[in-house]
Amino acid sequence: MTSVLTLAAVAGGTLLSSGTADAATIEAKALGIAASKHGDPYVYGAAGPTRFDCSGLTYYAFKHAGKSLPRTAQAQYNKVHHISKASLRPGDLVFFHSGRSVYHVGIYAGHGKIWHAPHTGARVRLEKIWTKSVYYGRV
Template identity: 60%
Template sequence: MKAPHKRRHLRPLSAAAIVSILTFTGFGATVTTASTAQASTVSVRALEIAASKQGSPYRWGATGPRLFDCSGLTLYSFKQVGRNLPRTAAQQYGYTRHISREARSAGDLVFFASKQGIYHVGMYAGNGKIWHAPKTGTVVRLDQIWTGDKVLYGRVD
């Protein structure tokens, strides 16, 4: 005779855990994550919004909902989840809580700098990749972080 089946009580999953599971199983291919469990729900939701804009054309100065420049994409994505960011990449860097490369998680902002200052921003998607609006003639897309030099990270609290 078989022992009776024990019923387990499962805890609800967080939004970050669901994104991780969907990504792992291939259902959430637009969002890749490294430490999604550590990301705030707001940042993960903003990342999902940025990813949903895949293929939207780049236009300098555009803030959505159909056209974007780099900081316009991050501004738009966070605005949709109730967070207001300043307009430019440099202003957004000044607004965020600066974090180390090791502390980055899905939804954090990734800034690229030169001697002249911050010139580009994207949203960290995990596995060394970002969602961003690169430049004129391109579209919103997921790319590998292409440099290790002058890459800075910021978290929207």
């Protein structure tokens, strides 16, 4: 199993204040879990353990880190604490929207990138945020 520290290095962010995974926050644990799913296929409606859609990945990651989230991107957005871009830190959620409707979610990895399950035919991956039409949330 890949350690949270190794996954933090892969994600390009500093996630822990100490050297042990036990000291990791829920957000850091969720980020590490999402990163560990790198390469797993996107399947609409799937929530793991080896296939995911976008909100299925965030749902799975936070559930296994010890925090429950609703199942859909919009419901997750409605449940989390909304934060500003200036407050954004690794492990926070990034919600993509059109108008007021949220259609996609990923877990912020630092350096303008998210771990997400993008779309049919793709796999879980680390990718640069491609639009300014995003909201941010903290679990």
